Amino acid sequence: MAIAQEISFRLEQLILDGGLAPEQKMPSERQLATRLGVSRAVIREALHELQGRGVIETRHGKGSFVSQIVSTNEEHTDDGPLLHMFNGHPRTLYDLLEVREQLEGQAAYLAAKRATPQDLHRITKAFSKLDQTDPLTNAKPDHNFHQAIVEASHNPVLVHVLNGLKNLMLLTVQASVANLNPREEMRNKITTQHRRLYQAIMARKPESAKRLATAHVRFVNESMKEIERQGTKIIRVSLDRA
Amino acid sequence: MAIAQEISFRLEQLILDGGLAPEQKMPSERQLATRLGVSRAVIREALHELQGRGVIETRHGKGSFVSQIVSTNEEHTDDGPLLHMFNGHPRTLYDLLEVREQLEGQAAYLAAKRATPQDLHRITKAFSKLDQTDPLTNAKPDHNFHQAIVEASHNPVLVHVLNGLKNLMLLTVQASVANLNPREEMRNKITTQHRRLYQAIMARKPESAKRLATAHVRFVNESMKEIERQGTKIIRVSLDRA
DNA sequence: TTGGCAAAACTGGTCTGACCAGTTGGTAAT
DNA sequence: ATTACCAACTGGTCAGACCAGTTTTGCCAA
Incomplete structure (x- = not known):
C-alpha cells in the first residue's frame, strides 16, 4: 500500500484510540516527516486524506488539528x-x-x-x-x-x-x-x-x-x-x- | 481557501454532476496539473482528499478512477x-x-x-x-x-x-x-x-x-x-x- | 521597568525537477 | 505467430527552494 495511505490510517487510528484528543494540535508536517522518515510531500498527502475524511482540519500558519466532531467528544449532552x-x-x-x-x-x-x-x-x-x-x-x-x-x-x-x-x-x-x-x-x-x-x-x-x-x-x-x-x-x- | 481543496471540490462537483461516470478513468496527474495550471503536488493533494472522501480510487501505474458508488448527495442527515x-x-x-x-x-x-x-x-x-x-x-x-x-x-x-x-x-x-x-x-x-x-x-x-x-x-x-x-x-x- | 514594534522562527502552501516503480503496448528477434 | 524486451505511459517518493500566514523573541524607546 502507498506510504501516504498507511500513514493516514496510522494517524487516524491514533486519534480514534485517544492518543490525540479533539482540538489538539498535531505535530508539524516537518516534524512528522522527520520522525516517520518520509518526505514532507507524503505527509501532506496523508494529511489531505484525513482532511477528506473530516478527521482533521488544517489552518495556514497554525497547524493541523483533530476535528471537534471526531471521537469521544465531550459535549454531547443531548440524550434528548x-x-x-x-x-x-x-x-x-x-x-x-x-x-x-x-x-x-x-x-x-x-x-x-x-x-x-x-x-x-x-x-x-x-x-x-x-x-x-x-x-x-x-x-x-x-x-x-x-x-x-x-x-x-x-x-x-x-x-x-x-x-x-x-x-x-x-x-x-x-x-x-x-x-x-x-x-x-x-x-x-x-x-x-x-x-x-x-x-x-x-x-x-x-x-x-x-x-x-x-x-x-x-x-x-x-x-x-x-x-x-x-x-x-x-x-x-x-x-x-x- | 487552499488551491488543493478548491480543486478537490471542483473535481468532486464534476463527478457528481455526471461529468465523469463511475469506474471512469480520470485524467493523469500530469495532465490535470498542466490544464489547471498548478503543480503536480497540488493535484496529488487534491486527489488524496477525494480518496479520503471515497470519491475516487487510485491504482499505481494505472491511474485514478471514480469510485463505483458515488453519492448524488442529498443532505447530510448527520449522525455526527x-x-x-x-x-x-x-x-x-x-x-x-x-x-x-x-x-x-x-x-x-x-x-x-x-x-x-x-x-x-x-x-x-x-x-x-x-x-x-x-x-x-x-x-x-x-x-x-x-x-x-x-x-x-x-x-x-x-x-x-x-x-x-x-x-x-x-x-x-x-x-x-x-x-x-x-x-x-x-x-x-x-x-x-x-x-x-x-x-x-x-x-x-x-x-x-x-x-x-x-x-x-x-x-x-x-x-x-x-x-x-x-x-x-x-x-x-x-x-x-x- | 514597561510598552510596543520589528525581526526571527515557527506554521502550512506551492513549485520544480528529478528519480523510482508498476502497467501497457508495440516492436524486434526468434 | 510467438516471445522477449524496451519505451512510454501511469502513479509514488524525494529534495530543496520559496511564498504566505502566525507566534515568539528580543530589543529599543518611553
Missing part, C-alpha cells in the same frame, strides 16, 4: 427525550439496565482482548478509587470504572453509543449506588463483582470478563427490582450534576 | 462523527456489527417476550417484503425488518440507541446486502436466518430469538471478514439515502 422519561418513569431505568447488560458485557469482552498497557493502567487507577469515597453521594468512581473499560474496548461505535447514554447512565449508576450501597451485603457483593471483573480483564480472559460484566449489571437490575418489590421506595436521583 | 469514520475505515463496519450483535439479540429477545399483536403484524408485514425487491440496490426492506423487531421490544432506550445509529446501520446493512446477496449460498443462508428469527418471535420463544438474531449478525460479520480475507474488495457504500 430520554432524560425526561426517566423522571416519573422508573421503568426507563430497567430498560437502560437491559441495554447496559449487553453493551457492558461486550465492552468487557473486547477490553480483555484488546486493552493496551495504558488502558490497563487507566482501568487499574479507576478500580483503585472505587471504595475510597462516600458511596452515597458520589457515583462518579463507579461510572469511571465502567467507562475506562468501555474505552479499552477500542470500538469507537461502542464508545459513541455509551457516550450518548452517558447522562442517563450516570443517573442509573447513581440510583443503584444510592439504593444498593447502604445495604452492607449488597455493597459487598458489588465490590466482589467489580474486583472479579477487574481481575478477569487484567488476566485477559474475554469470556470471563463478559460473563462477569453481564452478571454484574443483571445483579444490579434484579436487586433494584427486588428492593422495589419489598415496598422500599427507590431513591430517586435527579439531574443535579455540577 | 460516526458517518465520517465509515468512509475509508472498514473497521467501523465491524465495530458496528459487534455492537449490533448484542443489541439486536436483546431486541429479538424482548420482542418475542413483549410484542403486541400489532407489533407482530408489523413484523410480519416487513418480513413478507424481504424478498420481493431487487436485493442489490435496496437494503431498506432488510433494515425495516430489523427495525420492526427493535420497536417491538418496547424498550425505549434500545429504540433510542439503535435509532441514533440508524444511518450508520443503513450503511452496514447496505454493505452486507451488496456484498453477500450476490452470492447465492450466502443469500440462502441469510434468508433462512431471517425466517427462523421471524418464526421464533412469532412463536414467542425469547431465548431462541436472541440466539438466532445474535447468530445472524455474527454470520454477516464473519462472512464479510471472510470475503475480505479472500481478497475480494468489499463494496463500499456511501451515503446515498433516497
Whole structure:
C-alpha cells in the first residue's frame, strides 16, 4: 500500500484510540516527516486524506488539528427525550439496565482482548478509587470504572453509543449506588463483582470478563427490582450534576 | 481557501454532476496539473482528499478512477462523527456489527417476550417484503425488518440507541446486502436466518430469538471478514439515502 | 521597568525537477 | 505467430527552494 495511505490510517487510528484528543494540535508536517522518515510531500498527502475524511482540519500558519466532531467528544449532552422519561418513569431505568447488560458485557469482552498497557493502567487507577469515597453521594468512581473499560474496548461505535447514554447512565449508576450501597451485603457483593471483573480483564480472559460484566449489571437490575418489590421506595436521583 | 481543496471540490462537483461516470478513468496527474495550471503536488493533494472522501480510487501505474458508488448527495442527515469514520475505515463496519450483535439479540429477545399483536403484524408485514425487491440496490426492506423487531421490544432506550445509529446501520446493512446477496449460498443462508428469527418471535420463544438474531449478525460479520480475507474488495457504500 | 514594534522562527502552501516503480503496448528477434 | 524486451505511459517518493500566514523573541524607546 502507498506510504501516504498507511500513514493516514496510522494517524487516524491514533486519534480514534485517544492518543490525540479533539482540538489538539498535531505535530508539524516537518516534524512528522522527520520522525516517520518520509518526505514532507507524503505527509501532506496523508494529511489531505484525513482532511477528506473530516478527521482533521488544517489552518495556514497554525497547524493541523483533530476535528471537534471526531471521537469521544465531550459535549454531547443531548440524550434528548430520554432524560425526561426517566423522571416519573422508573421503568426507563430497567430498560437502560437491559441495554447496559449487553453493551457492558461486550465492552468487557473486547477490553480483555484488546486493552493496551495504558488502558490497563487507566482501568487499574479507576478500580483503585472505587471504595475510597462516600458511596452515597458520589457515583462518579463507579461510572469511571465502567467507562475506562468501555474505552479499552477500542470500538469507537461502542464508545459513541455509551457516550450518548452517558447522562442517563450516570443517573442509573447513581440510583443503584444510592439504593444498593447502604445495604452492607449488597455493597459487598458489588465490590466482589467489580474486583472479579477487574481481575478477569487484567488476566485477559474475554469470556470471563463478559460473563462477569453481564452478571454484574443483571445483579444490579434484579436487586433494584427486588428492593422495589419489598415496598422500599427507590431513591430517586435527579439531574443535579455540577 | 487552499488551491488543493478548491480543486478537490471542483473535481468532486464534476463527478457528481455526471461529468465523469463511475469506474471512469480520470485524467493523469500530469495532465490535470498542466490544464489547471498548478503543480503536480497540488493535484496529488487534491486527489488524496477525494480518496479520503471515497470519491475516487487510485491504482499505481494505472491511474485514478471514480469510485463505483458515488453519492448524488442529498443532505447530510448527520449522525455526527460516526458517518465520517465509515468512509475509508472498514473497521467501523465491524465495530458496528459487534455492537449490533448484542443489541439486536436483546431486541429479538424482548420482542418475542413483549410484542403486541400489532407489533407482530408489523413484523410480519416487513418480513413478507424481504424478498420481493431487487436485493442489490435496496437494503431498506432488510433494515425495516430489523427495525420492526427493535420497536417491538418496547424498550425505549434500545429504540433510542439503535435509532441514533440508524444511518450508520443503513450503511452496514447496505454493505452486507451488496456484498453477500450476490452470492447465492450466502443469500440462502441469510434468508433462512431471517425466517427462523421471524418464526421464533412469532412463536414467542425469547431465548431462541436472541440466539438466532445474535447468530445472524455474527454470520454477516464473519462472512464479510471472510470475503475480505479472500481478497475480494468489499463494496463500499456511501451515503446515498433516497 | 514597561510598552510596543520589528525581526526571527515557527506554521502550512506551492513549485520544480528529478528519480523510482508498476502497467501497457508495440516492436524486434526468434 | 510467438516471445522477449524496451519505451512510454501511469502513479509514488524525494529534495530543496520559496511564498504566505502566525507566534515568539528580543530589543529599543518611553
